[in-house]
Amino acid sequence: MIEEKPAVSPAFRVASIAILAAVTTVLTRVVQVPLPARGYINLGDVAIVFTAITLGPFSGAISGGLGTALADLLSGPYAFWAPISLVVHGLQGLLVGLLSRVRPGNLGLQVVGGIVGMAVMAGGYFLAGIFIEGAGPSLTEVPGNLIQGGVGVVLGILVAAAVLRAYPPLRQWKW
Amino acid sequence: MIAEFYVPGASFLHQWDARAKLLFLPLVLAAFFVPSTPLVLLLLTATIAAVIAIALGPSQLVPPLKTLWPVLVLITVLTPPFHPEGAALLRIGGVTLLTHGGLTTTLTLLARFLGITYGFFAVVRAMSLDDLVLGLRWFGLPYGACLVVTITLRTIPALALTWHAVRDAHRLRAGGSARGRPPIVKTYVPVLTSVMIEAVKGIPVLAMALESRGFGRRNPRTSFSGLKAGSRLFVDAMGLAAAAAALLWPLVVRW
Numbered sequence: 001m002i003e004e005k006p007a008v009s010p011a012f013r014v015a016s017i018a019i020l021a022a023v024t025t026v027l028t029r030v031v032q033v034p035l036p037a038r039g040y041i042n043l044g045d046v047a048i049v050f051t052a053i054t055l056g057p058f059s060g061a062i063s064g065g066l067g068t069a070l071a072d073l074l075s076g077p078y079a080f081w082a083p084i085s086l087v088v089h090g091l092q093g094l095l096v097g098l099l100s101r102v103r104p105g106n107l108g109l110q111v112v113g114g115i116v117g118m119a120v121m122a123g124g125y126f127l128a129g130i131f132i133e134g135a136g137p138s139l140t141e142v143p144g145n146l147i148q149g150g151v152g153v154v155l156g157i158l159v160a161a162a163v164l165r166a167y168p169p170l171r172q173w174k175w
Numbered sequence: 176m177i178a179e180f181y182v183p184g185a186s187f188l189h190q191w192d193a194r195a196k197l198l199f200l201p202l203v204l205a206a207f208f209v210p211s212t213p214l215v216l217l218l219l220t221a222t223i224a225a226v227i228a229i230a231l232g233p234s235q236l237v238p239p240l241k242t243l244w245p246v247l248v249l250i251t252v253l254t255p256p257f258h259p260e261g262a263a264l265l266r267i268g269g270v271t272l273l274t275h276g277g278l279t280t281t282l283t284l285l286a287r288f289l290g291i292t293y294g295f296f297a298v299v300r301a302m303s304l305d306d307l308v309l310g311l312r313w314f315g316l317p318y319g320a321c322l323v324v325t326i327t328l329r330t331i332p333a334l335a336l337t338w339h340a341v342r343d344a345h346r347l348r349a350g351g352s353a354r355g356r357p358p359i360v361k362t363y364v365p366v367l368t369s370v371m372i373e374a375v376k377g378i379p380v381l382a383m384a385l386e387s388r389g390f391g392r393r394n395p396r397t398s399f400s401g402l403k404a405g406s407r408l409f410v411d412a413m414g415l416a417a418a419a420a421a422l423l424w425p426l427v428v429r430w
């Protein structure tokens with residue numbers, strides 16, 4: 001029989017973070033969603049929002065940061081963004097999780113958390129980009145990051161609600 | 176999807192110790208951010224490019240350029256307007272398009288961006304991810320963190336296959352490929368939900384596997400699974416004692 005709070009087990013925490021980090025990496029690297037206008041976005045932010053809402057802020061921070069960092073490392077040319085992604089997306093997951101935790105299940109707080117996380121993510125990449133590629137080019141990437149973050153928030157909240165309904169044990173796994 | 180970017184080989188770059196390669200990365204970052212002239216930074220970039228060309232082959236210089244050339248163009252076009260200081264170098268119709276300060280900053284940013292890209296590219300191309308994890312462990316990354324990274328890397332290919340299989344199954348259910356661009360929410364929420372459920376279902380199984388191998392063992396040991404104590408335990412224990420007495424009674428009598 002499974003204990004009431006399996007998430008206190010170190011093995012469970014390692015397993016949950018590793019698997020959800022892998023999900024984040026796959027959704028960042030493999031999945032490309034065409035936009036109505038032009039270009040593509042990835043769904044890595046969906047995984048980060050989903051993890052933060054369902055498993056809590058620490059899972060969201062660690063698996064979100066690690067997953068996106070590994071995606072950058074596996075890409076080759078974007079490898080130097082890995083440390084930046086680790087911090088920026090980690091913060092995103094942490095903030096989404098912390099705000100969602102204030103009142104679990106509250107849609108308004110999840111949306112607010114998602115927007116705050118999205119803003120921190122876009123702002124973090126912009127600030128880091130100023131030093132690496134200059135303010136001008138870094139500014140041109142902000143709209144794309146905001147669109148990607150926004151899609152991540154909407155889909156992440158919807159998927160979290162659907163999965164919690166379809167797989168109830170997930171409700172016991174927050175830490 | 177490949178699970179890593181590493182290409183096996185026997186070059187001096189491959190034979191370089193993984194720990195040294197890991198130390199090289201912050202050195203590259205520091206070198207490109209130390210105040211310097213564009214010429215020095217361009218020479219540094221050229222040196223790193225030469226190392227890649229000699230160790231991995233000149234063709235390996237192309238993939239980063241192919242991926243990042245739009246950013247290089249943006250840097251070239253958008254940096255001068257933000258840096259109008261210095262003597263004017265290019266004026267058209269009374270409008271200063273390029274100044275000395277703009278040119279210096281543009282060349283610095285180009286060298287920095289390309290140099291850091293090539294530096295990290297050289298390391299990930301010539302170092303397997305297993306060596307990366309072992310190197311991080313040597314530098315003091317806790318065992319649990321290394322285990323997380325290793326498990327994540329091993330899980331990625333299987334999850335990628337799961338994604339493709341689930342997406343294809345949903346497409347078949349929807350009646351083949353839709354014309355035009357399908358709505359994002361209607362298309363992706365069912366696929367994402369199925370993939371996420373498949374992923375989270377594996378968490379307890381993996382946790383039990385780790386525990387069975389002794390992960391997390393310390394005094395006192397924690398356990399993912401446990402048995403409920405209470406009246407049932409007393410009844411079971413009494414039943415067991417009675418069965419033992421019944422089985423061993425002939426031995427006791429004979430003795």
